[in-house]
Amino acid sequence: MLGQIFQITLLNLRNLPSRLGSSSVIVVGIGGVVTVLVAILAMAAGFSATLNRAGAPDRAIVLRGGSSSAELSSTIDLQRSQYVATLDGVRLASGELYTVTDIPKRATLLPSNVVIRGVEQSAFEVRPELRIVEGRNFTTGRNELIAGRGASAQFLGIDLGATVELRQSEWTVVGIFESGGSAYESELWADLATAQSAFRRFSLISSMRVLLEGPGAIESVRGEFENNPAVDLSITSEEEFFRNQSEFLTTLITGFGYGVALIMAVGAMFAALNTMYAAVSIRTVEIATLRALGFGSAPVVISVLVESVALALIGGLLGAAVAWFGFNGYTVSTLNQGSFSQVAFDFAVSPDILITGIIWALTLGLAGGLFPALQAARMPITRALRGD
Amino acid sequence: MSIIQLNQVSRHFTKGRQKVEVLSDLDLEIEEGDFLALMGPSGSGKTTLLNLIGGLDQPTAGSVEVAGRQLVGLSSRKLAQWRSRNIGFIFQFYNLLPILSARRNVELPLLLTRLGGRQRRRNADVALAIVGLADRAGHKPGELSGGQQQRVAIARAIVADPRILVCDEPTGDLDRETADEILDLLELLNREHGKTIIMVTHDPKAATHARRTLHLDKGSLVREAA
Ligand SMILES: Nc1ncnc2c1ncn2[C@@H]1O[C@H](COP(=O)(O)OP(=O)(O)OP(=O)(O)O)[C@@H](O)[C@H]1O
Ligand SMILES: [Mg+2]
Numbered sequence: 313m314l315g316q317i318f319q320i321t322l323l324n325l326r327n328l329p330s331r332l333g334s335s336s337v338i339v340v341g342i343g344g345v346v347t348v349l350v351a352i353l354a355m356a357a358g359f360s361a362t363l364n365r366a367g368a369p370d371r372a373i374v375l376r377g378g379s380s381s382a383e384l385s386s387t388i389d390l391q392r393s394q395y396v397a398t399l400d401g402v403r404l405a406s407g408e409l410y411t412v413t414d415i416p417k418r419a420t421l422l423p424s425n426v427v428i429r430g431v432e433q434s435a436f437e438v439r440p441e442l443r444i445v446e447g448r449n450f451t452t453g454r455n456e457l458i459a460g461r462g463a464s465a466q467f468l469g470i471d472l473g474a475t476v477e478l479r480q481s482e483w484t485v486v487g488i489f490e491s492g493g494s495a496y497e498s499e500l501w502a503d504l505a506t507a508q509s510a511f512r513r514f515s516l517i518s519s520m521r522v523l524l525e526g527p528g529a530i531e532s533v534r535g536e537f538e539n540n541p542a543v544d545l546s547i548t549s550e551e552e553f554f555r556n557q558s559e560f561l562t563t564l565i566t567g568f569g570y571g572v573a574l575i576m577a578v579g580a581m582f583a584a585l586n587t588m589y590a591a592v593s594i595r596t597v598e599i600a601t602l603r604a605l606g607f608g609s610a611p612v613v614i615s616v617l618v619e620s621v622a623l624a625l626i627g628g629l630l631g632a633a634v635a636w637f638g639f640n641g642y643t644v645s646t647l648n649q650g651s652f653s654q655v656a657f658d659f660a661v662s663p664d665i666l667i668t669g670i671i672w673a674l675t676l677g678l679a680g681g682l683f684p685a686l687q688a689a690r691m692p693i694t695r696a697l698r699g700d
Numbered sequence: 701m702s703i704i705q706l707n708q709v710s711r712h713f714t715k716g717r718q719k720v721e722v723l724s725d726l727d728l729e730i731e732e733g734d735f736l737a738l739m740g741p742s743g744s745g746k747t748t749l750l751n752l753i754g755g756l757d758q759p760t761a762g763s764v765e766v767a768g769r770q771l772v773g774l775s776s777r778k779l780a781q782w783r784s785r786n787i788g789f790i791f792q793f794y795n796l797l798p799i800l801s802a803r804r805n806v807e808l809p810l811l812l813t814r815l816g817g818r819q820r821r822r823n824a825d826v827a828l829a830i831v832g833l834a835d836r837a838g839h840k841p842g843e844l845s846g847g848q849q850q851r852v853a854i855a856r857a858i859v860a861d862p863r864i865l866v867c868d869e870p871t872g873d874l875d876r877e878t879a880d881e882i883l884d885l886l887e888l889l890n891r892e893h894g895k896t897i898i899m900v901t902h903d904p905k906a907a908t909h910a911r912r913t914l915h916l917d918k919g920s921l922v923r924e925a926a
Contacts, residue, residue, distance in 0.1 A: 319811045326799060601795040604756055605856075606784025606812050608777060694751045697791070 320602065320611040321618045328622060338587045338620065339627040341580035342676050345573055346631030346669040350661060351639045352569025353668060358660035359565065360558040362495055371438065371550040372530055374405075374520040378546055383410040383519045390515050392543055399536055401529030402522045406434040409507050410518035413478050415467040426467055427499040428457075428478060430507030430517075438521045439491060447472050447487035452503050455510065458487035460497035470500070481510045493658075495554065522547075577676055584680025588620045592684040599688050600696030609689035616685035617678065624677025628670045635669070636661050703863065703896050704730040704753055709762030711748050722748045726762070728914075732863070735890040735897045737907035740916035746900040747868055749916065753898060754787050754866040755779045767863055784812045788857030788895075790867040794849040796841040802828060802852045803837040809860040827855035830893075831885060847878035854885060858895070865889065867899040871906055883909040 332339070374396050375386040388396075388407065397405040409430030414423035429435075436442060436449075450456035457476075464470045464485075475484050483502065491497050508514055524530055530549055537545045548556075592599070599612055640661040706728040713720040722745040730736055738746050751757035752764050755771050756779075764771045767786040771779065789795075796805045806824040815823065828834050831851040841849050850870060857865055867886070871879035887909050889895045899910060907913045 316811065323797070323800070330799065597793075597795060598797060601789075601791075601797075602808070603780065604754075604783065604789050605809050606780045608780055692757075694748075694757045697756075697795075698747075 316607055316611040317614050320607060320615040324615040324619045325622060328619065332623075332626075335587050335591065335623050337583045338580075338623045338677070338680065339630065341576075341583040342624045342627035342673045343631035343634065345576045345580045345676065346628045346673050347634045347638075348576055349569060349573035349672055350632055350635035350665055350669040351659065352565060352572065353665045354635065354639055354659040354661040356562045356565040356569065357662060357665060358658045360555075360562045361660050362493060362558075362658070368439075368441075368550055370524050370526075372522050372524060372533070372547050373550055373553050374522060374545055374547050375518075376544055376546075384412060386410075386518050388517050388520065388545070392545065393517060393520060395543065396520055396522065396545065399533055401525045401532045403525050404434060404438055404523040406432065406438045406521045407504070407517040408435060408519055408521060409504055409511070409513055409516070411479075411507070411511055411513070415470070415476070415478075417466055418468050419466075421468065424467070426463060428507065428511075429496075429499050429501050430504040430511075431501055432504045435501075435521065438523050439496070441494075442489055442491040442496065444487045444489045447485075449487055450501070450503050451486075453506060454503070455481060455483045455506060456486045456502065457483045458489050458501050459485050460499050460501075461488060461490045462497040463500055464488055466498070479511055521550075573672065577672065581676050581680050584620060584624065584676060585683060587623075588616065588681050588684035589687070591619070592616060592688045596688070596691070596696050600691070600693050603693050604697065613685040613689045616688055617681045620681025620684075621674055621677040624673045624680070625670070627677075628673025631673070632666045632669050636666070701732075702729045703732040703734075703767055704728065704898075705763075705765045706752070707763045707765075709752065709759045709764060711745070711752065711757070712760045723752075723759070730896065730898065732896050733890070733894055735887070735909070735911045736899065737910035737913040738898060738900045738916060739902070739904070739907060739913060742902075744916045744918065746916055750866055750868055750898065750900055753864075754789060755783045781812075784809060784860065786862050786864060788854075788860070788862045788865045790850070790853055790857050790865060790870045792869040792872040794841070794846075794853040796849055796852055796856075798841050801838050801840055802833060802844070802855075805841070805852055806855045806859050808856060813860065823859055824855070827859040828852070830858065830889075831855045845878075846874050847881060850874065850878075850882050851885065854882070854889075858889065858893070863894075863896055865895050865897045867897065869900055869902065871901065871903060876905075879903070879906065 373383075374388070375383065376388050376392075377386060393405070393407045396402065411428050411430075412425045413428060415426050416422060417424050444458060445461070447458070450458055459470045469476045470485055472485055472488055475482055477483075489497070489501070504517070508516065522533075524533070530547060533547050537543060537547060603609065603612065639659040706726060709723055709726045709728075710721070711723040713722060726749070738749065740746050748757070752759055753766055755766065755774075758772060762772070769782060769786075771782070774782065797808070800808075803821065803824050806827050807820050810820040810823060825834065825837060828837050831854050833848060833851050833855065836844060836848060841852065844852065865886070870886070871882050874882060883906055886897055886899065890897050890911075897910075899906070901907055
């Protein structure tokens with residue numbers, strides 16, 4: 313019995329190349345489903361990876377208000393920032409002004425939100441991964457900017473040496489920085505004091521990045537804030553902060569991806585059904601002959617299934633390859649709901665996502681082959697031999 | 701003891717509400733080693749009768765005993781196994797698998813036996829030699845003439861050494877000369893190899909190769925020709 317299944321399946325698989333043309337609907341249909349699924353999942357993965365990458369375990373964000381608040385709506389005065397900087401467990405603190413402005417995007421020329429972050433020297437010490445890769449750092453007291461690699465790529469006029477008007481003041485781009493692919497690369501950075509006066513936020517900051525003494529430090533700072541409700545501050549580890557920010561959009565993209573893939577999958581499955589019914593009916597006599605010779609119906613069912621699954625697998629692999637070569641590393645940007653700013657990120661096609669795509673392909677192949685296979689096996693041999 | 705014995709066999713088909721009586725109360729006895737030609741007008745039930753003898757179909761009523769086995773009531777799995785051991789089928793349109801070489805086609809029935817790959821190929825080559833196609837073992841059906849394809853099909857029918865060959869218009873698609881060669885081959889298999897052969901044919905000349913001829917008429921009557 314197993315021998316029979318093996319032999320007939322082998323037979324069918326040898327048949328496959330000659331039928332690849334007529335079976336291309338399955339291959340292309342299922343390939344399309346897999347491409348779309350993999351691309352969208354890779355987009356979600358890339359997005360959450362970019363946001364998560366910014367997070368360092370010993371780094372935390374201090375904001376005014378509850379832990380769910382955003383950097384944009386948080387305001388911290390001088391008194392509070394000094395209080396935070398001197399807390400036990402805080403090794404280093406960087407007070408930062410966070411504002412948003414519109415700049416046209418290179419691709420669409422439509423204005424989009426970009427973050428301008430006013431920082432002091434401590435901002436660089438808190439983020440050792442950040443490096444200036446072109447030009448130089450801004451000079452204190454001057455209207456100079458450094459731009460993240462992603463921001464420079466996305467926004468019109470953010471070029472080294474160029475002057476841009478931001479909120480009615482002129483700024484010169486003097487450097488380009490990288491920060492290991494994190495969300496900061498989508499921002500523009502300027503001197504804190506200069507930004508505060510240019511944007512009329514005198515002596516106010518939005519948030520603080522703090523480097524903590526050790527693993528338990530965040531709890532002790534949090535306890536301190538809770539004992540002192542009047543300061544109305546909260547602390548969130550950077551990892552958690554970015555995870556929260558990316559969660560909503562990742563869920564949205566993933567849900568959308570599965571939705572689109574599902575709709576396409578229904579179409580692809582009917583295509584597969586059709587093709588396999590045709591393939592089976594072309595071979596009605598062949599199958600009946602084998603059964604007349606004494607081959608059982610189980611080998612026939614399984615061999616038809618194996619054929620459709622093999623075709624689906626070819627489609628799935630092609631689709632995955634298209635997604636891989638077409639999208640992996642492809643950079644796009646999106647509005648980050650948490651910060652209302654553009655975040656540039658890469659499609660991250662991972663083995664996990666490819667496997668998900670292939671599993672979809674195999675499932676579709678199985679579903680598309682099952683009914684034709686059962687039909688082939690149930691048809692009376694005598695009728696099948698007459699070819700009707 | 702006869703190798704094939706049909707008693708009071710009926711086979712009806714229902715097409716929608718219409719009932720088609722193809723065979724009714726048919727008795728037939730065939731001795732081992734016989735070569736029987738079965739003739740009759742189109743639609744008279746020749747193929748239907750052949751399918752019953754070959755274990756491809758079950759009668760509506762009656763008993764079908766072939767090669768010592770009562771076929772009525774056997775499960776389709778048991779029937780398949782029985783066919784692989786006792787019956788060789790030869791079809792009008794050869795029914796070879798186009799992607800397989802002649803040798804591989806002939807080898808097919810042996811896949812159902814316990815024989816190993818080498819032995820299977822050896823037996824297939826012997827069968828091809830018997831039908832005179834030893835030098836065409838590697839050719840695919842598309843590269844062979846109709847007569848040669850039918851020889852491959854005959855090799856396939858005899859490779860597992862069944863006692864009975866069931867042939868449905870084996871020369872129906874061949875020219876006179878080729879048909880005669882095929883019929884000579886069947887005669888040889890009958891005389892030299894002791895195969896019992898039942899052959900449906902429309903061709904009176906083909907029937908002369910058989911030991912005797914039966915006529916099936918109006919779907920029910922079997923009468924022996926003179
Ligand atoms: N599976 C079936 N369902 C319904 N009717 C059938 C079926 N098989 C055969 N018949 C009918 O039974 C009758 C006899 O068919 P059969 O194929 O046995 O004839 P035949 O003598 O072989 O004819 P031919 O010489 O044309 O091959 C025909 O009327 C045919 O339509
Ligand atoms: Mg017929």
